[in-house]
Amino acid sequence: MKKAQIFLAGLFKENPVLVMFLGMCPTLAVSTNLDNAIGMGIAVIIVLLLSNIVISLIKKLVPNEIRIPIYIVVIATFVKIIDLLMHAFTPDLYASLGIFIPLIVVNCIILGRAEAFASKNSVWDSILDALGMGLGFTLALLLISGIRQFIGTGALFISNPFNPTQIFFSTGNLLGQYVFGIFQTPPGAFLVLGFIVAALNAFRLNREKKKVLTQDKK
Numbered sequence: 001m002k003k004a005q006i007f008l009a010g011l012f013k014e015n016p017v018l019v020m021f022l023g024m025c026p027t028l029a030v031s032t033n034l035d036n037a038i039g040m041g042i043a044v045i046i047v048l049l050l051s052n053i054v055i056s057l058i059k060k061l062v063p064n065e066i067r068i069p070i071y072i073v074v075i076a077t078f079v080k081i082i083d084l085l086m087h088a089f090t091p092d093l094y095a096s097l098g099i100f101i102p103l104i105v106v107n108c109i110i111l112g113r114a115e116a117f118a119s120k121n122s123v124w125d126s127i128l129d130a131l132g133m134g135l136g137f138t139l140a141l142l143l144i145s146g147i148r149q150f151i152g153t154g155a156l157f158i159s160n161p162f163n164p165t166q167i168f169f170s171t172g173n174l175l176g177q178y179v180f181g182i183f184q185t186p187p188g189a190f191l192v193l194g195f196i197v198a199a200l201n202a203f204r205l206n207r208e209k210k211k212v213l214t215q216d217k218k
Contacts, residue, residue: 006125010132017140018200022108026100027141028189034158037145039093041138043086043101047078048110049130052118056126059119071114076105090161109137147192150175152183 016022023044030036054074062070083101086094094101104110113133118126150156154175160166182188 003125003128006128007132010129010134010136011139012136014133015136015140016109016133017137017144018197022112023137026103026107027137027144028186028193030097030100031141031145031148031189031192032152032184033149034142034145034156035093035161036096037138037141038158039086039090039097039161040100041134041141043082043097044104044107044109044137045131045134046082047075047104048113048134049127050078051075051110051114052126052130053123055114055118056121056123062119067119068111068115071111071119072105075110075114079104092164093161109133143196144189144192147196148183148188151180152188154179 010016014020017024017027026040026044030040051071051074055071058070079102082104083094086097086101113129117129121129146156154173155171157170158168160168180188183192
């Protein structure tokens with residue numbers, strides 16, 4: 001597989017959230033605003049990148065019978081490091097994400113890429129895979145969070161994780177009183193995800209139909 005294909009697979013064709021439906025628990029739980037999406041996305045990218053590198057390096061040293069426990073130990077180590085760093089330097093974001101930071105250990109995206117890719121490929125390819133999958137997860141999280149935050153509050157904003165009082169970007173309330181608070185609740189997360197997936201599937205089906213019609217004409 002070409003290097004570009006490895007990286008782009010996680011963004012589009014094999015997007016972990018919108019195509020493979022992995023990591024649904026944090027995706028639906030923390031996607032209430034863009035700050036949470038950015039914080040969780042960066043945490044997952046770092047853990048995925050570091051664990052992929054280490055697992056790719058030690059793949060020949062790990063007995064097949066105990067590979068999963070070893071992978072989990074590697075992942076849990078990096079998750080704990082991220083957990084402690086966020087607790088120390090971004091306490092407000094840490095409190096907002098709550099239990100979902102430690103739960104990165106059991107995120108299917110992390111363990112899935114370790115087992116399916118990093119344990120079978122080179123370090124460089126594993127890095128590209130981690131970046132593609134991590135960015136794909138983050139982009140999906142940003143999309144869901146942006147829609148939920150805008151419809152649920154009427155505004156979009158991004159604040160400094162190290163200083164929450166500093167706002168990097170804010171639109172103000174664009175919807176006024178016409179907001180739908182349900183989109184800030186768990187059912188709202190399912191609704192937004194469902195509409196996005198339905199739109200993507202409709203787009204793919206339409207494109208495939210056009211390809212078939214084009215081939216038939218030839």
